Amino acid sequence: MDLSLLNVNKAVSEEENKRAIETIQFIVIRLGDEQYGIDIRHIDNIVRMQHITRVPKMPIYLKGVINLRGEVIPVISMRLKMGLAEDEFTKNTRIIVVKLEQEGNVGFLVDEVKEVVTLAVSDIEKINYNANEEMVNLINAVGKHNEELISLVDLNAISLEGN
Secondary structure, three states: OOHHHHHHHHHHHHHHHHHHOOEEEEEEEEEOOEEEEEEHHHEEEEEEOOOOEOOOOOOOOEEEEEEEOOEEEEEEEHHHHOOOOOOOOOOOOEEEEEEEOOOEEEEEEEOEEEEEEEEEHHHEEEOOOOOOOHHHHHEEEEEEEOOEEEEEEOHHHOOOOOO
16 A cells, blocks of 8 residues: 555544544633633623613622513623622623523623634633632633633523622
8 A cells, every 4th residue: 555645544534633622612701801701602692781770689790680682681790790890881891691501591791702712622621619719619610722811601600699
């Protein structure tokens, strides 16, 4: 058998293996000076900042509700939920509407939606954390992309109840 044919077959096989590496896409958002990633499979919609109707006697991080095409959606401040400073509304502020397992559709206020990145599973490292620290519970992994680290948010750890 011709050696050049073997090398071509080997190269094709290696290329197929590279493509078979599992990847996950994340929307990269900015909160303050930090970058966070949200699994794109959970995202239903990204909308510009709009009027949020305040609901009395709700936790401070639950900013209120919005009406999105006839559906009433609670809006959570990601900054306050993660123990950061109060939200600063700019032209880049967005509400990311996601589908949560326990809560249904929920909107998350973020400072900016930056980009979509594709991370190989090998570039994602799970975090071990102290179960008493709620903010850390929201971050379940760190992804490496272009020499930067992106904290990956575990949306299912976020609840409308609690502090």
